[in-house]
Amino acid sequence: ExxxxxxxxxxxxxxxxxxxxxxxxxxxVSSSNLAWYQQKPGQAPRLxxxxxxxxxTDIPDRFSGSGSGTDFTLTISxxxxxxFAVYYCLQYVNSRTFGPGTKVEIK
Amino acid sequence: EVQLLESxxxxxxxxxxxxxxxxxxxxTFTNYAMSWVRQAPGKGLEWIxxxxxxxxxxxxxxxxxxxxxxxxxxxxxxLYLQMNSLRVEDTAVYYCAKGSTGYYPYYxxxxxxxxxxxxxx
Numbered sequence: 562e563x564x565x566x567x568x569x570x571x572x573x574x575x576x577x578x579x580x581x582x583x584x585x586x587x588x589x590v591s592s593s594n595l596a597w598y599q600q601k602p603g604q605a606p607r608l609x610x611x612x613x614x615x616x617x618t619d620i621p622d623r624f625s626g627s628g629s630g631t632d633f634t635l636t637i638s639x640x641x642x643x644x645f646a647v648y649y650c651l652q653y654v655n656s657r658t659f660g661p662g663t664k665v666e667i668k
Numbered sequence: 669e670v671q672l673l674e675s676x677x678x679x680x681x682x683x684x685x686x687x688x689x690x691x692x693x694x695x696t697f698t699n700y701a702m703s704w705v706r707q708a709p710g711k712g713l714e715w716i717x718x719x720x721x722x723x724x725x726x727x728x729x730x731x732x733x734x735x736x737x738x739x740x741x742x743x744x745x746x747l748y749l750q751m752n753s754l755r756v757e758d759t760a761v762y763y764c765a766k767g768s769t770g771y772y773p774y775y776x777x778x779x780x781x782x783x784x785x786x787x788x789x
Contacts, residue, residue: 596775598713605763605779606705606713617777649713653773656727657703657715 563588563652565660573668580637582663584650589630594654597626597635600662601646609648610635640665670694670778672764677783684754684787690747690764690780697745698722701767701774704738704749706760707782714760717749721770732758754787761785 564587574580584595593613598606608617610626613633623638637644645667650660676688690702703718717738719726726738737750747764761782767774 592773594773594775600713605781606776607779608775608777611768611775611777651713651715651775653775656729657718657776659705659713659715662712 563590563655563658565650565652565658567648567650567660567663569663570661571664571666573666574640575668576640576642578640580635580640580644580665582635582637582648582665584628584633584635584660586631586633586652590633590652590654592654593629594652595626595628595633596651596653597624598649598651599644599646600649606649637665670766672766672778672780674762674764674780674783677762677785679786679788680754681789682754682756682787685750685752686754686785688749688751688762688764688783688785690749692745692747692764692766695766697740698742699770701725701770701772702738702740702747703765703767703776704747705763705765705776705779706758706785707763708757708760711760718767719747720772721767724771751785754785756787759785759787 566585568583595613597610600606614626673691735753763782764780765776766778
């Protein structure tokens with residue numbers, strides 16, 4: 562089973578700042594089969610990024626994904642008030658496993 | 669527009685059973701894999717089961733294997749999760765999610781709003 566680790570656990574930032582979230586896999590995620598999701602309280606997760614770097618439909622271009630192998634990054638270039646949420650990575654090359662999440666909170 | 673509507677959650681005693689349903693619309697149900705994902709109160713997401721577009725698989729995480737059964741009713745465009753021998757640790761919001769394709773590997777591109785299952789005496 563591929564285990565995903567996300568860091569940091571919590572990121573405290575101000576609107577307008579840049580957010581960099583990390584997702585590390587216990588073994589290589591081939592073909593970049595990694596996705597990112599955003600979840601707000603009381604809501605279902607929303608797909609942001611798939612294939613490590615492709616933005617999903619209607620996702621603003623301030624969200625970008627990068628990485629390959631075992632190290633992946635989600636970057637939010639300038640935080641908007643609606644971006645404060647929990648972010649999860651998902652690997653889908655070997656069954657499916659989620660990372661534990663990174664909470665992006667207002668500083 | 670893709671829509672997924674879960675139902676069937678509720679309060680059940682340990683050892684009991686429950687069947688969750690997910691009514692799908694806005695896409696050709698037989699062309700896409702489907703999954704169930706759960707989230708315990710205050711915790712992260714856990715993928716628990718998936719089934720291919722034409723019912724191939726299915727697959728389960730170890731913690732539910734032998735207790736839960738996923739199935740698709742293609743005529744009704746409905747996904748099911750039969751949950752037996754429920755445990756307190758199965759308490760969670762259960763989400764139905766659509767796969768990006770009908771076969772592996774697939775990511776989850778659309779999600780329902782979830783249904784709460786509480787296992788307690």
